[in-house]
Structure formats: structure tokens, C-alpha cells
Amino acid sequence: MEPPSKLLLKLSKRLFNNSDEQASFIEALINPKSFPPCIIWCQDKVENLPLIVEEPITWQPPFIDRLSLGSKPGQNPLHEQGYFYCLDFSSVFAASTLLAVNQPVQVIFDMCAAPGGKSIFAWKLLQPELLISNEVIGKRLGMLISNFKRCHISRSIVVNRDSSIFAQSIPLSTDLVIVDAPCTGQSLIAKGEKAPGCFHPSAINKNANRQKRIIANSAQIVAPQGYLAYMTCTYSPEENEEVCEWLIKKFSQFEPMEINHLKDYQSHLTKIPCYRMFPQDGLGAGAFTALFKNTHEGEKKILDIDSLSAIWINMYGDD
């Protein structure tokens, strides 16, 4: 076990006032552990799943199962048959703000989609008429498309453009935009994975600038009365609360929403409702999440699918 770096110590002091909390956060990072895996049921659940399912958290949606530590759901034949998609509980936590979306959603746009977890969660929960999943990095498209094919994610299209293109081509057209932003990935450390330079101020700054650019472009495609969800898997306030504060300053029509089921996880690092899960909570390596509503009244613009230059389409349930 390596001693905590100065940068990690500094971050812990910014995140927690209490020295015990600082110590448990640092301990979770320098002494990583495994967390129970989860699955999203994309098709109907099967009886007698040959995997041990943990007691659900109170707000856990019925299409999610948390499995016992060490379960390998990806090796079960039902996985290959597309019954479920595997993800970690941190992703479930982050996507769970979407449980607060309380109006019908016709179009969902996932701006940072590969390998597809948040897209599939949103598709299953909100059953949109159309799911548009964008992945800007070409070599990550294969896994996104193969997951959608395997899990039979219908009425969906995959696109591959920079967020600025969509801000221009499909403004005010989408009921829900998800930004699961590229980030420094500090929570990977709590899983025993590598994230080189993730605590370094220059990496944090570079990511924060990219996140602001992506969320600003994404905000422009949200329809009046639509939603914008922002999430990361990193701990730095610059990439999380500060991006959200920047967003509402720049686009004052976006109102951050209170998420009742996450109130115990509310971040004390900002006055606006934002939610964090930490590795020392024992459920997952950590996540940040917030949901905004576009309070503008007005007409939603019609979305021209042809303008998107889709690279994969499954409109009829075939793949």
C-alpha cells in the first residue's frame, strides 16, 4: 500500500471538513476494494436467475439487480442473449436522477454514450420514441453498437459527431440530454484501476474546460421544459459542482432539481442540489450527478433525423 500523495491529501481536505471522513476517503483510495456488480434487465427478468441478488436499495428501480460480490454476470449465457447489461452501482446512482423526470419523454440524446450504460438505463426507464446515442471517439463506437445490438435497444440511433455540431443542427429539440462527461476518472483508483495524473491540477483543469464546452453545447439542444442530466465518475469539485454552477450562470433558464431519493447524498460543496456517492459509502467507487430542467416555455423544435448522419439505426426492433 502506497502512502497518499500530497494531491490526494489536498483533495480530501477540500471534500471533507471532518478528519475521520478525510481518513476514510483516503483509505478507500489507497486500499481499493471490489464492489458488488449490477445488471440492467433489458428484456423481461427470468425466474431462477443463477446469480445471488442483494437486497435492493429503497429507491432502486425494478429493472436493476445488485448482485453479490464476486458475481460474474457477464459470463452467464443470458448476458450473451441480451437479457441484461452489466454496470456498476456508481453508474446506477448517477443515472438515478432520471427517476425524477416526471413527464413523457419522446427523444433522449446521450452526448457521451459509449459503452452505453446510461443510454440503456434511460431507455429502459423512460421508454422514449427515439434514443440518440453519440460517441465522438471512433474506436469506442464498436462497443456501443454491439451492446445495443446484443440488448435489442430498439428505436435507437448511434451518431458520431462533436457536441458543437448538434448545438447547431438540432437546437431545442430533445426532451432529455444526458452528459456523462469524460473526466479525470479519479474513482477508478478506488477500484484498483489506473488513472494516471488524475489528481494533477492541469489534468483537472483540462477536463473541466472540456466538460464546460460539452455541457454548453448539450444545453442548447434541450427543448423548452426538457431536462439536462450531468454526471461524472470523478471527485474534483472543478469537474463537478463548479461545472454545474457555471452552467446555470451561463444558461439561467436551467434550474437544478432536488432529487428526493438522493437527499442523503447531497453535496455540501455547493448551494445547488448536486449529489455525490463516495467509495467509503461501500456501494461503489463514486459518482457525481445533477439534473437540470429547462424552465423556458415555448415550442420544441422538430428534430430532423436525416440531419444527424446516423451511423447505426434500429428503428423497428430488428438489428
Ligand SMILES: C[S@@+](CC[C@H](N)C(=O)[O-])C[C@H]1O[C@@H](n2cnc3c(N)ncnc32)[C@H](O)[C@@H]1O
Ligand atoms: C464516462 S464515459 C461515458 C460512459 C457511458 N455514458 C456509459 O454509461 O456507458 C465518457 C465518454 O465521453 C467520450 N468523450 C470524450 N471526449 C468527448 C467530447 N469532447 N465530447 C463528447 N464525448 C466525449 C468518451 O469517449 C467516453 O466514451
